[in-house]
Every structure is written in C-alpha cells, then in structure tokens.
Amino acid sequence: MLDGKLRIAPTCYHVLHLLPVMSAHEMNFFYDEGLKTGDGSLAYQVLRDPMVPFGLEKLGISQAMKEKSVDIALDVQSRTIFFQRSRGADVYIIAGWRNQHTAAWVGPPHIKSLQDLKGKRVGISDFNSIRHWGIQIQLRKAGLDIERDVEWVRCGVSTHLLVEALRSGKVECAPVSGWMAETLKKEGCNVLVVPKDQYPNGR
Template identity: 30%
Template sequence: MKQKNISLLTLLLVFIAWPSGLLAQTRLKVAYPTTVGSMAVLWVAKEAKLFEKQGLEVELIYVAGSSKVVQAMLAKEIPISEIAIPAVIQANLAGADLIMLAGPNHKPGQKLMVKPEIKRREDLKGKKIGITRFGTSDDFLLRYVLGQWGLQPDRDVALIQMGGSQETLAGLASRAVDGGMLSSPLHLQAAKFGYSLLADLSAIGVDYQGAGVVTTKSYMRESPDILRRYLRAYVEGLHRFKTDKSFAVKVIGKYSRITDHEALEETYQHYAVKVMPKVPYPTVKGIQMVLDEIGSRNPKAKGLQPGSFIDVAYLKDLEQSGFVKTLYGE
C-alpha cells in the first residue's frame, strides 16, 4: 500500500512538472492564400513550433486566393487567416465581420512581369495579365497601377484569374497570358522564363496594408484567449524571421518550392529587412489608401474609417508587457 501511494505521488509530481506546452493542444486551422514571402511570419512561427509553445496545434491550409479564404472564414470552416486588407474591406462591405489584428506587410511586394516585347505601359493595351483571383491584392494593386497609368482595367487590359500565385507562374511558363502579378521569390522564376519587370509596386511610393492576421469579430468574442496566444506566437515568429536569416530562408524555400538562392535572398531582404517592423501594427495610412481606391468604385466605402477594420488591443497588451523588448534584448 505504501509503495502504491509513493507511485501515485510520483505520477502527480511528474504531471505538475510537465511543460504546459506538451499537454493537450488546442487545434486551430489557419489559412493562407499564396506562396510568396508576405506569408513568411506565419510559416516561420509554424516551423519553429512557436504555436505549440503557446498550446496551439495549428494546421496551415493553403487556399489559393484571398477571396476563397474569405468564403471559408464566413462558412466558419477557418477562424484565422493571413490575408490583405482589400479582401477584408470588400467582404465587410458585403456584410461580413472580418477584423485585422496584426499586419506586418506595409508595402506592396508585387511585381508586374511581362513578355519582353512589352516595353512601355502603353504596350499593355489589348494584353492579358494574370492575377490570382478577383478581390485579392494582385487584383487590387494591378487595377490601381493601371489607373495611375491612364489605362482602364477590363477594357484596355484583361485581368485573368489564374487561381493562385503558383498557377500565375505556370501561366507565364506556358505563355497563356502576356504577363502576371508576382511577388518574391516567384517573380525571379518568371524572369528565368524570359519575362521582364515592367513595374515594381514596392517602389511606387505608397503605404499599403498587405497580409496580416485576420479573424472575425464573432470569433474574437468567443475565443479571446486563443487569439491572445496566437498573436504571442506570431510576434515571436516575426522576431525569429527577422533575426534568424538562415532558418527563415529555408522556410521560405520550403513553402514557395523555390531553391534558387538569389531569389530567396532577395525575398528575405525585402520582407525581413525593408518592410516588416518589430511590432506588426497595421498601417492606418495603407488602409486609407485602399479605402480611397475602393471608394472610387464603390460608394459604400466612402467615409469609412481605417480603424473600423482593425483591432490592435492584443498587440498593445503584448508590447506594454515588455514581451517584444525581451525578444529583441532591449
């Protein structure tokens, strides 16, 4: 009897001492719409097991195109995603309740890659340009830049839905389209197929709210603790991305299926060094830019405030707790 009591006590002590991250994990499905560098923070957090550290068993699901991701979120199939603000705004204008909690991508990363015979903007007239899907960042930014050039989307230039970024690249390889919107590292692969860079949208001088952590207001009410833990892992993933280059480059290569070192290096430099801040607050100025552009086509967007599409309370709590400074040794 004495031996049995000792054994039970030993088991109890082991259970108490067992790391909390190794106990039952909360399962969570998270969607991402493209295989380019703007998704890197999510990928790094997953590969570094930072979600598990916060008691979350995250399953990453690739759903080509943010408009398809939104459909899955509204059907309550996926509670969290990594999508850009145009998809959030357009979904909410149609009655959805999406909200962005973090957004490290403050500049557009897209490049307009075209056949070599297209040398000037005017040469785009009558041509077909591949995008992922309507309602995505590719769609929004291409329409924006064409408008800046005095070209009318759909009339002067045909926008062709390809499905996803890999499908856009495949369309270029097969010459199914005359050009395509691609981000690092995929645009360098297009260059190897003989395509030329007509426009680097990261150099057009505008703030833009790209991919970030998006959920629904209803999920915020139902699962605040899960979101708090998710963002803690995400912010640590951002730190790992910015400070562990060799690991980050391997992760980008894995998810993008690109092995070219030059392409991976350029991708890392653009996102980790040039674009992403230590604390991933969404850019209000970048959201306003999107609202202005959408408002020119949809009167419902006029007068809406950028702050109505974001909630940074969780990020503020993390920053005020000293978590970010501790990560960076400040």
C-alpha cells in the first residue's frame, strides 16, 4: 500500500492482463465492495506499467512488488509463486483463471508427431510465455527433453509470424489458431497436439 491505497499492477507488458481489473474499476465493482476511503474516494490504484521485463517474472516479481509498493500483481504464473515461496517470499495466490489453451500445434508434412520434433526447431511467441510453458508439458509427455531435444525459436506473438515461420521452414512446429490449423492441414501440414482436446474444461 502507498498513501493508504491498495495498489494493483500488471506483471508484464501484456495489455490484455489489465482488461479484467479495468472493467471492474469502470463498473465500480471495487468501490461497491468497499474499497473506498472515509471521504468516499477510491482506496485503490491501478498501475498500468509492467513491473518486470517479460520473461523475468519468475526471478523478479516479489522484489518488484516490494520496490513499487504493489499489493496485487496481475497474471502471475502459478509456477512463479511456487518458486518464490520456495525461496521464502511472502506471496500468495488470491485468484486465478482457467487456461483454455486455444492454440493447435502444427508441423509440416514430414513431422507426424511430437516425437518427430527431436532435434528440430519449435516456434514460440516468446520465451516463458504461456504457450512456451504449454508445449513444454506436451513435449515432456511425448518423451522429449525440452532442454536438449528441441531448439526454441522466438517468432513473435502474431499468428501471421508463426505461420510464416512454419511455412518457410524456419521452424518445424508452431502454435496457431484453430481456423489456421484447418487451413494448414489443407496444405499438407499435421496437427501435432491440441491441448484443449486434452483439457476440454481448461487447465
């Protein structure tokens, strides 16, 4: 808290992480639930700048929260909290959201399964992103060593960039939307895994 106000801030630069809290603010949910001072002004502050550079959340979030007097960090990965608590940080999960894993992971015609990715390049939007984490789980299930068996290639967040990397041969696997996966299948590509099929209710 700073000046008696609860401070809420996004962990990284992803603007979508601010949408739920800003919607709640605009609809007066926080105020109606009692986050107001004795004189009726707001008893909270929503910060818009990210606390840590993307990819450094796991190591830096608790220190960033201390330095910026932030009480609630938005969209912190659960594994970050477990890691920080194992190091003695006084952080807790107070709410979460269900990851629906909407992407399909697609490979070119010669890649038929996740096992075929051994020694190959896997395209991701960004390191330590939710997609990066999600495909790591799938590759481990397929028996691959995620540190040795694949090369990670950062392609960018846009589906267009990921599809371009796949079509050009820059990578042998990339996450794309469901409709794009159908288009790529018509071109001879193979859908290697759809996490949503494994976790229909989210994970």
